[in-house]
Amino acid sequence: MNTTTATQDSMRKINKYPNKQPILPALLAIPVASIPEKYSAKAIVKSLNIMLAQSLDEGDLDFLEGQNVSVEIVDLKLKFGLSLGDGILIASSWQTKDSLNLSGNLYDFMLLASRKEDSDALFFHRRLKMEGSTNLGLEVKNLLDGMDLDTVRFHKLLDFALHHCIKVFEKLFK
């Protein structure tokens, strides 16, 4: 529960926003951390290419041409980079200062992927970090927000999995 105050009846503020978001225990990240970066990046990119085939065909991701996005899922100890080449997503190496750097914890990325949380709110709360090209960040954010889920292959399965993972996280790792 948040602690909120009302000052003079007109102002309300979160004094103590719980920074106790569920975090994956370090022990559970070991299997992922032990996979070499290039293999995990290839697996992620391959899955994304299957899921986003229609959006890729329609050119919705063309803005990634010539741009590298580096993503870090901090508690999962997972880092990967991606870009666009010949109309499909390709793996690239993770870099500290890429065209766009996104980082956050697994729980927050799951909330974003399942559209349960607003990305600007996560950013305001410092749970999602974004550095590099703000325009590219906006393109990525608006692509994800604006995507018709019916065009995403296996989205029902993904939704189901995310929904349950989020519940497990909230129950076990808070």
Added chain:
Amino acid sequence: MLNSYFNFTSGEYILELVCPAGNLPSLKAAVDNGADAVYIGFKDDTNARHFAGLNFNDKKALSGLNYAKERGVKVFAAINTYAQTGGFIRWQQAVDRAQELQLDALILADIGVMDYACEKYPDLRLHLSVQASATNPEALEFYHRNFNIQRAVLPRVLSVKQVEQVAQFSPVPIEVFGFGSLCVMVEGRCLLSSYATGRSPNTYGACSPGSHVQWQEKANGVLETRLNNVLIDRFQEGEKAGYPTLCKGRFEVNKHTFYALEEPTSLNTLSLLPQLQKIGVTALKIEGRQRSPAYVALVTQILRDAIDTMKKDPEHYQAKDEWMDELLKVSEGSQTTLGAYHRPWQ
């Protein structure tokens, strides 16, 4: 004032809930969660949320319109920036597009665009945008007489008392902001963003355009915000951040560094709903076409619930704590205010 927003059975004005949508999933989220109307923008500088990847092309607009109409919800288009010399055709095309799509209303600010719309399409319903910054009944009378506007969105600088005075003598129904991010609210006249970047909402359609914003987090967890290489804020580790606008930057004044203009904050009028209804406000607008479907769904749902609860028993209505807490979480800077509505000195 007689208008279609007055319910003669209950003797009350209908507080129509007008919700933002920057994309199709947001539009659907608004419709599904109880919006009476949704407002959208096209993919260019004719609207004041001209951000990369945001807004509607014709196909998405039509799809959204059909979704809304099938569920009895209206769709408005915001064409609310000021047409630039040499580029007027884009504003004309936006009006033509809205007419072709048969949207329910256009939200306009520029009198040139208004003139074009009302001359070419006399049956098209026009609303006066907040960007027009009309704050008195005489100004509204001018827009009504010359361009046949059917509704006016009032600037957020007015106190409740002032809104009441305007509503009392206005020739058209009044819409006010009910929830969302606040800025310095010099609507339609703010040049702060231009001062740093050469671009502002009135001309380019975006305050602090993404191309000029840099976020950088230092090793010690301090987040720095720069606008066109000018440092405008520095958030300590764990401190809540806001949008990268000059009006919400921290500046050194007389050797003190603080929010010299205003703090990042959001407007929240839940506690004012009975008053707003009583003084004849006919529509309540939620800010945030740049936000995600999750925000639109949450805020629409809470405002819907609040308006319905208030209408059942205005005298005993009180904003529920859980509504306020949920809204705080999506608020800029994690704080909300009644803003100018509550300024007794105005």
